[in-house]
Amino acid sequence: MNEFAITHAGPVRFAIVGLVFGVLLLAQMMRPRRGEHSSLARRLRNVGLTLIAALIVYLVLPLTAVGFALLVEQRQIGFFHHFDWPFGLELAISVIVLDLAIYWQHRWMHVLPWLWRIHRVHHTDTQFEVTLGLRFHPAEILLSLFYKFAVIAALGVAPISVLCYEILLAVFALFSHADLHIPTTWERRLRWFVITPDWHRVHHSVHRVETDSNYGNLLSLWDRLFRSMVAQPRDGHRSMSIGLDEFREERSQRLAALLVLPILPDRHSSRR
Numbered sequence: 001m002n003e004f005a006i007t008h009a010g011p012v013r014f015a016i017v018g019l020v021f022g023v024l025l026l027a028q029m030m031r032p033r034r035g036e037h038s039s040l041a042r043r044l045r046n047v048g049l050t051l052i053a054a055l056i057v058y059l060v061l062p063l064t065a066v067g068f069a070l071l072v073e074q075r076q077i078g079f080f081h082h083f084d085w086p087f088g089l090e091l092a093i094s095v096i097v098l099d100l101a102i103y104w105q106h107r108w109m110h111v112l113p114w115l116w117r118i119h120r121v122h123h124t125d126t127q128f129e130v131t132l133g134l135r136f137h138p139a140e141i142l143l144s145l146f147y148k149f150a151v152i153a154a155l156g157v158a159p160i161s162v163l164c165y166e167i168l169l170a171v172f173a174l175f176s177h178a179d180l181h182i183p184t185t186w187e188r189r190l191r192w193f194v195i196t197p198d199w200h201r202v203h204h205s206v207h208r209v210e211t212d213s214n215y216g217n218l219l220s221l222w223d224r225l226f227r228s229m230v231a232q233p234r235d236g237h238r239s240m241s242i243g244l245d246e247f248r249e250e251r252s253q254r255l256a257a258l259l260v261l262p263i264l265p266d267r268h269s270s271r272r
C-alpha cells in the first residue's frame with residue numbers, strides 16, 4: 001500500500017485534493033458563511049495561478065518533496081535514521097514538525113519585506129472562498145519547497161510521511177479558505193485542534209493587526225503557543241473586508257499583474 005502510494009504519489013495527491021476541492025465547492029454553495037458571489041473569472045485566475053506554479057516547479061526542480069525524501073532515505077540522512085522508532089510515532093512527529101516549520105515560514109513571510117512582496121499575491125484577493133487556497137505566487141511555492149527539503153533532510157522524514165503531510169497541507173489550505181458555515185459548537189471544538197475557515201478568515205482581514213495573526217496551516221496550537229492568535233475579526237465575519245486596501249481595483253487582480261507583483265515596490269506597507 002505504502003509502495004503504491006509512493007510510486008504514484010502525484011496522482012494519489014491529485015485525486016484526494018481534487019475530490020476535497022469538489023466537495024468544498026459544493027459545500028460552500030449549500031452552506032455559505034458569507035455567500036459572496038464570486039465571479040468565474042476570479043476563480044479561474046486563482047486556479048490558473050496554481051497551474052502556472054505547478055508547471056514552473058516541474059520545469060525548475062527535478063524532484064518533488066516525496067522524491068527528495070526518497071533520496072534522503074536511500075542515503076540514510078537525518079535524525080530519524082539514528083533511531084528505530086515505531087512508524088506511527090515517526091509519522092506523528094514528522095507531521096507536527098513540518099507544520100511548525102510551515103507556521104514559521106508563513107510568519108516570516110509577513111515580517112521580511114522581500115518575502116511579503118511575494119506572499120501578498122495571496123492576500124490581494126478581495127474574496128474568501130475555496131479557490132483562495134490555490135492562489136500562491138510560483139516563487140512562494142518554489143521557496144516553500146526548498147524550505148521543506150531542508151526540514152526533510154534534517155529530520156530524515158520518510159517519503160510516506162512527506163506524502164501524508166503534503167496531502168494534509170493542501171486539504172487544509174482548501175478547507176481553511178472555504179466560505180463554509182460550520183455550526184458554532186462544532187467550530188469551537190474544531191478550532192481547539194485545527195485551523196477552521198473562521199479562524200483563518202481573520203488572517204485575510206484588511207486590518208493589519210488581523211492580517212499579521214493566525215498564521216497556522218493545520219494545527220491551531222502554534223498560534224496559541226507563539227501568541228499570534230486573534231480569535232474573531234473586529235468587524236464580524238459577515239461584514240469584514242477581505243484583502244489589502246491598496247489592491248482593490250480590478251486591474252490589480254489580473255493574472256499578469258499578480259505574476260509581476262513580487263518585483264514591484266511595496267508603497268503602502270511599513271514592511272520596507
Ligand SMILES: [Zn+2]
Nearest residue numbers: 106110119203
Ligand atoms: Zn499570510
